[in-house]
Amino acid sequence: MAIADTPFRGPVPPLPHGFRMGAVHAGIKRNATREDVTLVASDLPATAAGVYTTNLVFAAPVALDRSRTPGRGFRGVVINSGNANACTGARGLEDARTMAAMAAKELGADGDAVLVLSTGIIGEFLPMETVAKGIRSAAAALGCDEKSAFTAARGMMTTDTRPKIAGASVATTAGGCTLFGMAKGAAMIGPKLATMLGVIVTDAAIEPDDAQKVLAAAAEETFNCVSVDGHMSTNDTVLLLANGAAGGPPLSGGDLEAFGKALHGVCETLARDMADDGEGATHVMRIEVSGAASRDAARQVARTIADSPLVKTAVHGADPNWGRIVSAAGYAGVPLDPARIHLKLNGVPLFEGGAPLPFDAEAVSASIRDHRETLIELSIGDGPGRIRFYSSDLTADYVHLNADYHT
Amino acid sequence: MAIADTPFRGPVPPLPHGFRMGAVHAGIKRNATREDVTLVASDLPATAAGVYTTNLVFAAPVALDRSRTPGRGFRGVVINSGNANACTGARGLEDARTMAAMAAKELGADGDAVLVLSTGIIGEFLPMETVAKGIRSAAAALGCDEKSAFTAARGMMTTDTRPKIAGASVATTAGGCTLFGMAKGAAMIGPKLATMLGVIVTDAAIEPDDAQKVLAAAAEETFNCVSVDGHMSTNDTVLLLANGAAGGPPLSGGDLEAFGKALHGVCETLARDMADDGEGATHVMRIEVSGAASRDAARQVARTIADSPLVKTAVHGADPNWGRIVSAAGYAGVPLDPARIHLKLNGVPLFEGGAPLPFDAEAVSASIRDHRETLIELSIGDGPGRIRFYSSDLTADYVHLNADYHT
Helix, strand or coil: CCCCCCCCCCCCCCCCCCEEEEEECCCCCCCCCCCCEEEEEEEEEEEEEEEECCCCCCCHHHHHHHHHCCEEEEEEEEEEEEECCCCCHHHHHHHHHHHHHHHHHHCCCCCCCEEEEEEEECCCCCCHHHHHHHHHHHHHCCECCHHHHHHHHHHCCCCCCCCEEEEEEECCCCCCEEEEEEEECCCCECCCCECCEEEEEECCCCCHHHHHHHHHHHHHHCHHHEECCCCCCCCCEEEEEECCCCCCCCCCHHHHHHHHHHHHHHHHHHHHHHHHCCCCCCCEEEEEEEEECCHHHHHHHHHHHHHCHHHHHHHHCCCCCHHHHHHHHHCCCCCCCHHHCEEEECCEEEEECCEECCCCHHHHHHHHHHCCEEEEEEECCCCCEEEEEEEECCCHHHHHHHHCCCC | CCCCCCCCCCCCCCCCCCEEEEEECCCCCCCCCCCCEEEEEEEEEEEEEEEECCCCCCCHHHHHHHHHCCEEEEEEEEEEEEECCCCCHHHHHHHHHHHHHHHHHHCCCCCCCEEEEEEEECCCCCCHHHHHHHHHHHHHCCECCHHHHHHHHHHCCCCCCCCEEEEEEECCCCCCEEEEEEEECCCCECCCCECCEEEEEECCCCCHHHHHHHHHHHHHHCHHHEECCCCCCCCCEEEEEECCCCCCCCCCHHHHHHHHHHHHHHHHHHHHHHHHCCCCCCCEEEEEEEEECCHHHHHHHHHHHHHCHHHHHHHHCCCCCHHHHHHHHHCCCCCCCHHHCEEEECCEEEEECCEECCCCHHHHHHHHHHCCEEEEEEECCCCCEEEEEEEECCCHHHHHHHHCCCC
16 A cells, blocks of 8 residues: 555645635734634535534533534624633533624624634633624634635634645535535644644535534545544534535435535545644554444554554654554454454554564664554454554653643 | 651561562663562462452463462562563563573473563563573572562662562561562653563462452552552563461451551552652642442542643643643543532642632642642542542653653
């Protein structure tokens, strides 16, 4: 299998019809060069679907959005970075509601027609005057050009080193539609900042339940198959807004299926790019597990390998220390017969039938060192379950980023 | 609650009657100043019990010892460091058997009267000639003095920076007995080296099933409540040998209970010392979870906090970033109501009733910085389940240790 050297960094794809975006620095983040309030506006009422963190300690915006989606009539999303509005109790929920209402007012919409995303420090109340000022400025800055879209994606960032953007267009019987997606996330929770967020907008017309179904399916195989440090955020959210501006009736049948595939591609690009931009990462690990009893079992094995600090440091050190990978699989909590494990590292077979294979350690080490992506292929039997999982390596820079910022 | 500044480093406790130990450098490790073959001999046939890794990819010595314990008639334990004899298939199992037989021969015992422990690199076959030479030399070096015991404990080490030793004496109706325990482990798997191993010897007389029962109970609350990096080894083993040299009938009733308590103390000292000596660690984290539905639920929450790289780096950086702790509890997979969580860090209340409490961040940061032990107390309800869990922080040195050793 080919090993990718360069993560996708294409030009900014066009915004779908009827969407505008804007972002400004309001003052939630100290650094005045960083946008911290982003507004996504739909000129037409849009269907919205969402998938959310399963963390039982979930943030106020998650509680709010979860109560509103799936549904129709949405006019936008307001996003702040620098403060997660998490662990903030009843006051936090009231702040999230107020934030949505303020954005809705700027868009001339009802107070509950806007969704909210927050990312940043946990356990501090939102500076609502600053947020209000930011929303007014972001509304004044709304545009549908490339720069507006890029700035919006940048406005979501916390410790990310670059915006994550992906787009697609789909041919449908009604003539076609466009998708634009943006995401942030470089650790499940970064140094006092937080979270994986994604917003995907499309000018397709989709019924709320269908939107929820295709989004959940795509997220399950993409965003739910990426881990930087295994720490699940209180705020993780991915939203899909579909405003129908492309014309035609709501997608169904083959059109919906084609849309689902394009959505999957957009989500996979964004998810992989998050692992690639993991805090301090020097490698993105692609872990392909096959032969498991089910997809969930395959994912469990892949996630255990992905989250092992010993596997992550071995990849960082270009050390083909495959015992760490096999032993991680052994404690994943999934039934497993070591004699049936096959392991390849960057295409080179290392372990088979319960015993090691002779291999050129120097060559494998060089192959890890010389490529941005490290490919781990593990087959654990002849079951139908398989998964592709992305993670990043563990470096001293990750430790410095997360330890050396003091309160 | 008081915060301990200094891990226990007492003088070497005396060996129980009828036990001798010896260790030598045979050549399995490259560094000629490091012992790599250790022999523990019992002059009388001893009862033996063992607890083992639950990793499905388990090493040959684990397979061998598990098939032999609990039982009676044991004359010793042979231990090598530098090679884990894991992922080595049928040949590895044969090597472990041969290793036990060679040691038994030196002790004038049957081939199956010796147990085997191995720790070190995974996936390489044991150098059996070197092992044979080491066993002969270790047998010649057997002694019951302080130096022999200390050298034996040092011979188990891989990336440990110091031997872990603990002892106890118990008054019984037959006049009393002594325990001596030694352990190694600084990461579940270190840089190409491996594993948590423990050997506890006592001159008490104990029936095999009772020995198994008290060992399992003690390990469950001590060795099973410590994590350096969350990576479960293929070789983890703790053995208890009881040779009855103290005289009297097998322990029962109150005597067995008193012995169990002493054993628990020995195991807790060894377990805590492993976390304290975690690779690159600058802090040992003591995590006390209470109010859970069960002890297992409490342990699951504690382990999730202990293994979060974000919690570990926050402690390293003396950052009272409590959101990381609360959010880790939220994804532990245990039912949990955020509104009922109480969190204290080094005795200072930080989170209660779903909302943050005002606190002096500088003072808490200083308290983390100035103490070797960081105390995290988390109450999650009013259930009876509670646990004490030890872990270490995550530092750039851990990454260097595990990334910068190339094959």
